[in-house]
Amino acid sequence: MNRSPASSRQRSPDDQRINPVEVTPVHQRASRRLREPDLLASEEVDVLVRVVLWKAIHDDDSAEPAAIFCTHVITAEFNGRFVDRLLWTCRNWFKQVDIPLPRSTFWVPLEPKTRKNAGQKLIAFVKFMTVLLSDVPRNPGAASMGSLHSGHIVSMAVLLCDSCRLVMISPQLDCEAKVECLRTALPTAGEAAERGAPARMAALMACLRDAFLSPDVPEKARLTLLELAELRASGWKLSLEQQLYYTRLNDAAAD
Numbered sequence: 001m002n003r004s005p006a007s008s009r010q011r012s013p014d015d016q017r018i019n020p021v022e023v024t025p026v027h028q029r030a031s032r033r034l035r036e037p038d039l040l041a042s043e044e045v046d047v048l049v050r051v052v053l054w055k056a057i058h059d060d061d062s063a064e065p066a067a068i069f070c071t072h073v074i075t076a077e078f079n080g081r082f083v084d085r086l087l088w089t090c091r092n093w094f095k096q097v098d099i100p101l102p103r104s105t106f107w108v109p110l111e112p113k114t115r116k117n118a119g120q121k122l123i124a125f126v127k128f129m130t131v132l133l134s135d136v137p138r139n140p141g142a143a144s145m146g147s148l149h150s151g152h153i154v155s156m157a158v159l160l161c162d163s164c165r166l167v168m169i170s171p172q173l174d175c176e177a178k179v180e181c182l183r184t185a186l187p188t189a190g191e192a193a194e195r196g197a198p199a200r201m202a203a204l205m206a207c208l209r210d211a212f213l214s215p216d217v218p219e220k221a222r223l224t225l226l227e228l229a230e231l232r233a234s235g236w237k238l239s240l241e242q243q244l245y246y247t248r249l250n251d252a253a254a255d
Helices: 025-033 042-058 063-076 081-095 120-135 150-169 176-197 200-211 218-235 240-254
Strands: none
Touching: 042 063, 042 120, 042 150, 063 081, 063 120, 081 120, 081 150, 120 176, 150 176, 150 200, 150 240, 176 200, 200 218, 200 240, 218 240
16 A cells, blocks of 8 residues: 555654644543542653643743643642642752753653743743642642642742742843742742741842842832832731832832
8 A cells, every 4th residue: 555645754853843732642641530630650640740840931821821730630639649749840940940851751842932041930930839829729628628738838838939039149030020020929928938938038038138228229129129028027918008008109119
């Protein structure tokens, strides 16, 4: 039987790069079991975690949907294998920020359209951890928590706090990007991070203080840093009066 030219030609290296939609048998089995993640084999969990985290860090606008996907899996499992592996992989990546996330032998991701520098990857990681921490259920005793416990939540908060500190000292980010990143992250992670690791929170606040005292910081960014410092001093919750005060100051600085 004669083969068509399309079927007989050799696949180029570009053709051999697997599209995320073109999943392997491992991913097909994983997809069927996502509603019952406890049925996933350890190898499948490892592949799933690495794929999701790689996309969250490298692909534009993927951090939030990746984190929401993770919370769905976390709250559906009971053996804790996915959340444990996810946090282990996050810690491992964080220790090697400038080293690419190891790629699974079962999946070769497409290269992102634009390559991010280390600072941009850090911001994506912060956004991923922020959404992950804010999206998980708040009540450790609820049945919907699945395998998640307070230790996991503290680990997420500590990772977020430490990555925020690196954002603040990153030479690849401007002041506006740094402050905007913290404006989103600290109200979510601050209280849990300080409760679980007060020394790390103190180190982060020292970075904020140094930035606040720097003569190169724009007025609007300085106001945000002051607001974040007062947020911590107020037990991580600003009163309505405090919120209105900083809103007026920011509006005046913008004029």
